[in-house]
Amino acid sequence: MSAGHYQYWIVIVLMMTGIYVVIAKGNMVKKVIGLNVFQVSVIMFYVSMGKVEGGTAPIVAEGYEVYSNPVPHVLMLTAIVVGVATTALALSFVVRIKEAYGTIEEDEIRAVERAADEEAEAEEAAQAGAEAAG
Amino acid sequence: MREHLPALQIVVPLLAAPVCVLLRGARPAWVLALSVTWAAALMSWDLLARVLAAGAPISYHVGGWAPPYGIELRVDAVNAFVLVIVTAISAVVMTAAPRSLEQEMPRERHYLFYAAYLLCMTGLLGMTITGDAFNVFVFLEISSLSSYALISMGRTRRALTSAYQYLVLGTLGGTFILLGIGLLYMATGSLNMANLYEILHERGEANRTVEAALAFIVLGTSIKLAVFPLHIWLPNAYTFAPAVVTAFLAATATKVAYYVLVRFVFGVFGVGFAFGQMHLDAVLMPLALIAMFVASTVAIFQRDVKRMLAYSSVAQIGYMVLGLSFASVTGLTGGIVHLFNHALMKSGLFLALAAVVLRAGSTHLDDLRGIGRRMPLTMGAFVLGGLSLIGVPLTAGFVSKWYLVLAALEGGLWPVAVMILLSSLLAVVYVWRVVEVAYFQDPPEGATKLERAPLGLLLPTWVLVGATVYFGVFTDQTAAVAARAARLLMGVAP
Numbered sequence: 001m002s003a004g005h006y007q008y009w010i011v012i013v014l015m016m017t018g019i020y021v022v023i024a025k026g027n028m029v030k031k032v033i034g035l036n037v038f039q040v041s042v043i044m045f046y047v048s049m050g051k052v053e054g055g056t057a058p059i060v061a062e063g064y065e066v067y068s069n070p071v072p073h074v075l076m077l078t079a080i081v082v083g084v085a086t087t088a089l090a091l092s093f094v095v096r097i098k099e100a101y102g103t104i105e106e107d108e109i110r111a112v113e114r115a116a117d118e119e120a121e122a123e124e125a126a127q128a129g130a131e132a133a134g
Numbered sequence: 135m136r137e138h139l140p141a142l143q144i145v146v147p148l149l150a151a152p153v154c155v156l157l158r159g160a161r162p163a164w165v166l167a168l169s170v171t172w173a174a175a176l177m178s179w180d181l182l183a184r185v186l187a188a189g190a191p192i193s194y195h196v197g198g199w200a201p202p203y204g205i206e207l208r209v210d211a212v213n214a215f216v217l218v219i220v221t222a223i224s225a226v227v228m229t230a231a232p233r234s235l236e237q238e239m240p241r242e243r244h245y246l247f248y249a250a251y252l253l254c255m256t257g258l259l260g261m262t263i264t265g266d267a268f269n270v271f272v273f274l275e276i277s278s279l280s281s282y283a284l285i286s287m288g289r290t291r292r293a294l295t296s297a298y299q300y301l302v303l304g305t306l307g308g309t310f311i312l313l314g315i316g317l318l319y320m321a322t323g324s325l326n327m328a329n330l331y332e333i334l335h336e337r338g339e340a341n342r343t344v345e346a347a348l349a350f351i352v353l354g355t356s357i358k359l360a361v362f363p364l365h366i367w368l369p370n371a372y373t374f375a376p377a378v379v380t381a382f383l384a385a386t387a388t389k390v391a392y393y394v395l396v397r398f399v400f401g402v403f404g405v406g407f408a409f410g411q412m413h414l415d416a417v418l419m420p421l422a423l424i425a426m427f428v429a430s431t432v433a434i435f436q437r438d439v440k441r442m443l444a445y446s447s448v449a450q451i452g453y454m455v456l457g458l459s460f461a462s463v464t465g466l467t468g469g470i471v472h473l474f475n476h477a478l479m480k481s482g483l484f485l486a487l488a489a490v491v492l493r494a495g496s497t498h499l500d501d502l503r504g505i506g507r508r509m510p511l512t513m514g515a516f517v518l519g520g521l522s523l524i525g526v527p528l529t530a531g532f533v534s535k536w537y538l539v540l541a542a543l544e545g546g547l548w549p550v551a552v553m554i555l556l557s558s559l560l561a562v563v564y565v566w567r568v569v570e571v572a573y574f575q576d577p578p579e580g581a582t583k584l585e586r587a588p589l590g591l592l593l594p595t596w597v598l599v600g601a602t603v604y605f606g607v608f609t610d611q612t613a614a615v616a617a618r619a620a621r622l623l624m625g626v627a628p
Binding site for chain 2: 031038039049071078082086094097109113
């Protein structure tokens with residue numbers, strides 16, 4: 001549509017890419033990357049919202065009349081910190097999952113869990129059988 | 135000092151968390167965390183008493199900057215009530231924590247648990263008390279990040295995958311809320327909730343930006359609240375987290391998410407816009423009804439009692455959302471009362487399970503045969519909590535269902551009233567399954583009477599379960615505060 005709002009298209013494309021990666025990828029690190037792309041799209045949305053055409057950085061100086069709105073930019077400093085913290089925590093989970101399961105592919109982890117469940121059930125059945133026989 | 139209570143409510147647990155890490159020892163960290171949680175409970179109690187006495191909200195300007203430009207902490211009848219629930223349950227669960235943790239994680243790492251617990255509480259209190267939309271996002275992420283860490287402390291490796299799954303979904307939810315707040319800021323140029331409400335109302339006609347903001351905020355909070363079908367993170371997270379963490383999160387995290395949803399829908403967008411124009415009830419009511427039936431039915435077929443209660447939580451969240459979707463004073467009263475009652479009974483039930491895990495080592499139904507005779511006091515508490523979950527008269531659960539049924543009839547929606555009663559029958563089935571196994575089946579051969587659960591765990595459980603009975607008998611206290619909160623939210627003069 002209008003070229004004046006091209007930044008929204010960038011935001012939408014990034015957002016959809018991020019969500020797609022989170023949903024479609026089974027690799028846990030890739031999911032974290034998808035989350036990051038998704039968060040970046042919102043950060044870009046905020047930053048572009050605060051921009052005033054022809055405005056400069058909001059520092060009062062002679063010769064400048066028009067300033068960009070600093071509030072959304074400041075808000076995004078916080079959001080970036082939150083994003084970094086989330087990524088760090090997510091990656092630390094991934095490291096520990098790799099240690100516990102030996103893989104970070106979701107379907108492989110699911111297979112490991114299913115095998116463990118079945119083993120437990122078989123054991124239970126065997127126990128019940130032993131009890132009945134005893 | 136007293137005028138700074140709204141800020142201290144958040145700052146004290148926030149500062150105590152790093153001190154816990156510095157203290158290192160399990161005992162000193164617990165003593166600090168315990169005193170902080172109880173202090174927070176007293177502070178919120180004082181705030182509630184003052185708000186109710188004054189009849190007007192308490193507004194606190196952070197750093198002395200006046201709203202709408204400065205950040206405002208705003209305590210009114212609605213969030214003072216939620217603050218009391220969150221802090222009281224945090225304090226009671228914290229009292230029970232060390233005995234249950236002993237078995238679930240090595241003692242030298244307990245201090246990390248207490249630090250994360252306090253941070254999570256900080257985030258939840260911050261979300262509740264703030265009058266600033268962006269602050270909600272920041273505190274939401276504080277509480278979410280620490281709750282992921284808490285969940286990952288579970289005994290089995292599945293706690294890790296559950297925490298990871300919750301992290302991915304929770305971050306998606308949080309970012310949706312952020313996007314919604316951004317759209318609101320774009321449309322109004324304000325972040326103060328009371329100010330947002332005024333601007334949106336003066337304008338009357340809402341544009342596409344505001345509509346999109348409502349959609350994103352409702353979606354984001356619904357993920358955090360675990361509204362069906364966005365609940366998939368919840369059963370795993372509750373099942374594999376340490377028992378005390380489940381008791382804490384089940385009673386506080388989803389409740390605060392519900393409060394945030396209510397606050398945005400009623401306190402920012404307004405009933406007229408959210409329900410009159412956007413027909414939020416057409417989305418939320420069916421989802422709530424489906425949650426009540428589907429989640430309760432799934433709960434019936436669970437073999438693990440902890441998992442069963444997790445699914446029951448999804449169903450109970452359905453009741454709360456149903457109360458909201460009536461968009462009437464009675465409906466909202468029912469929702470808020472249920473928020474309170476469900477927090478009490480679920481934390482009581484999960485603490486009872488914590489005692490079972492401690493002594494019997496499992497919450498699987500096969501291992502609980504005859505447990506009623508082996509742990510009479512603990513299972514007695516469980517049964518009482520279960521009765522409240524069903525909504526038997528003289529328990530707290532009955533009060534909230536009463537209001538919900540009233541609201542349904544008031545709105546002329548008698549099929550909904552029938553469905554509330556029918557879904558309660560499903561709760562009878564899953565609670566009965568546990569009772570049947572615990573009391574009517576013989577314990578496995580050679581099983582002896584188990585050692586009584588430690589008093590430090592048993593007492594908090596009974597306090598919570600006792601409270602559900604107390605508030606089921608003396609109904610006017612909670613209902614009066616909730617009704618006042620509901621009238622405030624609906625914009626009806628109290």
